[in-house]
Amino acid sequence: MTRIKSRVVNFKVDEAYQHILNFIETLQEGKNDLQIKVVEDKGPSHIKAKIMYGLLEISISPRDGESIIDFNFNFDEWLRRMYIVTVFGSFWYILLGILLDFRILALALFHLSFISWAKERTRTIENKFMERLDSFLSGGVRAKPKIEVEGKPRLELPPETLDALYQRLVDRYSRIYGRSISALEYRIEEYMMGGLSREEAIKRLAEEEEIA
Secondary structure, eight states: OEEEEEEEESSOHHHHHHHHHHHHHHHHHSOOSOOEEEEEEOGGGEEEEEETTEEEEEEEEEETTEEEEEEEEEOHHHHHHHHHHHHHHHHHHHHHHHHTOGGGHHHHHHHHHHHHHHHHHHHHHHHHHHHHHHHHHOSSOOSOOOOOOTTOOOOOOOHHHHHHHHHHHHHHHHHTSOOOHHHHHHHHHHHHHTTOOHHHHHHHHHHHTTOO
16 A cells, blocks of 8 residues: 655755755754654655655655655554464454363454554654654755854743744744744754754844844
């Protein structure tokens, strides 16, 4: 069973390709529950990666100055193994129930529920990936920030100024971009991973949004 999810982005194919690679890199660097590794890279049009229990093929194609990104999630092999193990295990519970105790038959029904759990698990992985991708692509600067901080003094903003900037960013993300506060926090964390303090990250984002 494969499922395809798509996104249309306002980037050329080369730019979209680089942003996707940057996004995958952030998933690999951070502590998260989405394990992903690129196994095949055919340039700006196709990326193949292992993601958790399955495969993810990413295709990028141009359309009217924009790019269409298709994400093809394939968990067939893992689901097939889960199906075999579940059916085989349930068969033995049924056999034991007939030979020993009929109450054991209840375990067979419980064991069969793992098939539904496995399918739901794949949908959860897909949704988490796409949600985090949307957060990554939100905001004014969507590429992974390359931050040079060596030799620069740390910014120290008064608490009231910092709170005001943060609130204006929250308003901007919710009103203009239609994004939740989690998208803003994701962008702040990106800058912090590059070496900035939280105060500096908020200041940098405020400057990018021209609200500083």
